Amino acid sequence: MIKGTFPIAKFRELETPFYYYDTKVLRDTLAAINKETGKYGNFRVHYAVKANANPKVLNIIRESGLGADCVSGGEVHAAINAGFPSEKIVYAGVGKTDKEINYSLDHDIFCFNVESVPELEVINELAAAKGKVAQVAFRINPNVGAHTHANITTGLAENKFGISMEDMDTVIEMAQSMNNVKFIGLHFHIGSQILDMGDFAALCNRVNELQEKLAKHQLICEHINVGGGLGIDYGHPNHLPIPNFADYFATYHKFLKLYPNQTLHFELGRAVVGQCGSLISKVTYVKQGTNKQFAILDAGMTDLIRPALYQAYHRIENITSDEPEETYDVVGPICESSDVFLKAVDLNKAHRGDLFALRSAGAYGEIMASQYNCRELPKGYISDELV
Numbered sequence: 001m002i003k004g005t006f007p008i009a010k011f012r013e014l015e016t017p018f019y020y021y022d023t024k025v026l027r028d029t030l031a032a033i034n035k036e037t038g039k040y041g042n043f044r045v046h047y048a049v050k051a052n053a054n055p056k057v058l059n060i061i062r063e064s065g066l067g068a069d070c071v072s073g074g075e076v077h078a079a080i081n082a083g084f085p086s087e088k089i090v091y092a093g094v095g096k097t098d099k100e101i102n103y104s105l106d107h108d109i110f111c112f113n114v115e116s117v118p119e120l121e122v123i124n125e126l127a128a129a130k131g132k133v134a135q136v137a138f139r140i141n142p143n144v145g146a147h148t149h150a151n152i153t154t155g156l157a158e159n160k161f162g163i164s165m166e167d168m169d170t171v172i173e174m175a176q177s178m179n180n181v182k183f184i185g186l187h188f189h190i191g192s193q194i195l196d197m198g199d200f201a202a203l204c205n206r207v208n209e210l211q212e213k214l215a216k217h218q219l220i221c222e223h224i225n226v227g228g229g230l231g232i233d234y235g236h237p238n239h240l241p242i243p244n245f246a247d248y249f250a251t252y253h254k255f256l257k258l259y260p261n262q263t264l265h266f267e268l269g270r271a272v273v274g275q276c277g278s279l280i281s282k283v284t285y286v287k288q289g290t291n292k293q294f295a296i297l298d299a300g301m302t303d304l305i306r307p308a309l310y311q312a313y314h315r316i317e318n319i320t321s322d323e324p325e326e327t328y329d330v331v332g333p334i335c336e337s338s339d340v341f342l343k344a345v346d347l348n349k350a351h352r353g354d355l356f357a358l359r360s361a362g363a364y365g366e367i368m369a370s371q372y373n374c375r376e377l378p379k380g381y382i383s384d385e386l387v
């Protein structure tokens, strides 16, 4: 079994479980994004803060020049604290509260991705009260399915997100009649962990249709935002740590018809941070069952909920044993039957005190941790601080 390389001696000094972020992988990933988008002058990438808002991770992403995509006032705050320039912050979400909108107006963020008519009215009112004009884009539900888990597709008609295509013209007209909002673009996001470039091509075709419809009324917006959703290879974090950004951006370049001077925005989360992170956990007990054996970890679904929530696969490695492999169900200590990381997995023979790495956990890991069972939240360390 080919394993990742980890600073085991340093790990031994730390209390487990904790998240570990390999900054070389993160920086290489960011460099790959910048290299690919650099081929097309008008592509802008915003990092989806909801994937991981660890301040040390955010800081490295901000240094690379990416913008920030936020889905709550708290995320706008986290992005501003990490030093993202306000003109690179976009904010989507179906339920933006007055407090969140006011906070974002005070910081003059680049764009509100508006998801309903009542929200547009509230932004217009709150902006008027401050004597400001808020830039808005409409999140359009393109009714494009993605070949991914049902809980993480967001672009189908029955979804709560966005405004329907039929209502697009009406909401744009409404915005144009208002004094304190400025319509600047269209926004889309079809789902997450998408590996089939055909899904993104389908979105491009839909965007082209909508743009043609608007162009008939001489309406050409400055910005198109196609959201995020590019997946990562959970099966092979050691061989393929960097997602295929070349194909991803080339798909948009090939299929999306941009009008002159339009800028194309992306909101990538998982693809930016997924592979740089691992959850490091200690084996508390190895327990013999009737027909199987369990490796019981000190990490549970409270630290990494994706397996319990989405039946997600995370590769597991015993990073402190080279003994011949045995088969284990790897479980956590939480009082829930769904607190299982992986069943019937072959791992180097496990002992009490061994360290396990749950790989590809940089996205939707630490940020989704909870204190259920009165547990402490896991800490997060970057490799730079463990040398």
Ligand SMILES: *Cc1c(COP(=O)(O)O)cnc(C)c1O
Residues within 6 Å of the ligand: 048, 050, 051, 069, 071, 092, 189, 191, 192, 193, 227, 228, 229, 230, 267, 268, 269, 270, 271
């Ligand atoms: C979650 C989300 C993203 C990022 O999705 P990934 O699959 O992590 O790339 C982008 N935009 C919006 C609006 C989102 O809600």
